Amino acid sequence: MAVPQATKDQPHARPHLRRISVLNTDGERHPLETALTAFTLAAGVAAFATGWVVSQHLLASWLGAAALAVGLYAQLISATRQERMLIVTGLVAGFVGLALGLAHGGFHP
Numbered sequence: 001m002a003v004p005q006a007t008k009d010q011p012h013a014r015p016h017l018r019r020i021s022v023l024n025t026d027g028e029r030h031p032l033e034t035a036l037t038a039f040t041l042a043a044g045v046a047a048f049a050t051g052w053v054v055s056q057h058l059l060a061s062w063l064g065a066a067a068l069a070v071g072l073y074a075q076l077i078s079a080t081r082q083e084r085m086l087i088v089t090g091l092v093a094g095f096v097g098l099a100l101g102l103a104h105g106g107f108h109p
Contacts (some may be wrong), residue, residue: 030083035085036074037090043067044090047097057104064098067091087088 023034046062050056071091078084 016079018051023080023086025080025082028079030079033074033077033079033083037058037078037086040067040071040074040090040094041086042090044071044093044095048093049097049098049109051100053103054104057101057106058109060097060101061107062101064094064096064101067094068098 023037024030043063044067047060047067050063051060053060071087071094075084075087075091078087084087
């Protein structure tokens with residue numbers, strides 16, 4: 001038995017449009033988690049790349065530390081498996097960048 005209110009069209013209601021992206025495989029939006037994932041991956045890759053340049057040890061150290069701090073929090077609140085995979089990739093790259101930056105001179109110029 002159908003309820004009449006459930007099948008009635010509501011012209012004033014906005015249709016619910018779900019946006020599915022690579023990170024939001026559950027169909028829900030996660031703007032904070034997505035932003036933290038993107039930052040972790042970008043900062044980690046940048047720290048990894050600058051960690052190999054001895055004169056860029058200061059930048060590599062700070063970017064690696066930021067990637068680790070943000071990435072650990074992002075891992076804590078992540079909602080999907082795809083987010084977690086990219087976060088761990090950024091964490092590993094950030095850790096290596098931080099380690100190389102520390103080995104080449106650390107946080108001080």
